[in-house]
Amino acid sequence: MTRSWNDIQWIFEPDGSLRDIYVQDISLQEWGKLIGHLNNNFDLTYSDQDKIDKKYVLEYLQDTSGEMESKSLTIHLGQIKINCFFFLSEQIEFDIDPKEVNSLSDFEKIEKFMTSVSEALQEQVTLTAENNPEFPLFKVDTKNEINKILTEKEASELLGRTNSISSQMSILRTRIQMRFFPKRFEKTLLESANQEYQPTKKEKNVW
Known part of the structure; x- marks a missing residue:
């Protein structure tokens, strides 16, 4: 190849x-x-x-x-x-x-x-x-x-197709938190870091 x-x-x-x-x-x-x-x-x-x-x-x-x-x-x-x-x-x-x-x-x-x-x-x-x-x-x-x-190009197109409205809203909320509520964002990151790490099933893969 x-x-x-x-x-x-x-x-x-x-x-x-x-x-x-x-x-x-x-x-x-x-x-x-x-x-x-x-x-x-x-x-x-x-x-x-x-x-x-x-x-x-x-x-x-x-x-x-x-x-x-x-x-x-x-x-x-x-x-x-x-x-x-x-x-x-x-x-x-x-x-x-x-x-x-x-x-x-x-x-x-x-x-x-x-x-x-x-x-x-x-x-x-x-x-x-x-x-x-x-x-x-x-x-x-x-x-x-x-x-x-x-x-x-393929990755960009695939990412675009997988970016639903809900995920775009999640990204927007994160950006707002980072800019206007940094202390709250820091707390959210710490809480996420303390969550138990879970495996991702192959069925969740985008391709």
């Missing part, structure tokens, strides 16, 4: 936020497969080890006491680092700093990683803006022979 960096670069333009990679609607079984796949095929750092402790991670994902130590994972793709923090048992989430993606070759490393995960789990893998799992910018699904990256 021939691609041009000019058509992809817009996704990785640094804007102060990360880019996320998601595998949605999964279970501990898929987590187990993922850990085996990563341990066998990638250069990684898990806490201070070079292999992921599968038993510990699966226990951590089921822990309700809050007493288990949170451990992070970094997968090294050359200068690109893909991070994972084991948030949810129903959803796999990685993140990437877009400043580390500067060429078609860099993108192809990410594409190869996503493709390998899709093949190993037989699941859809998507790349999105930070905390936007419902809006894929790049989707790989080897089982269904899908490998598609949105152009900036």
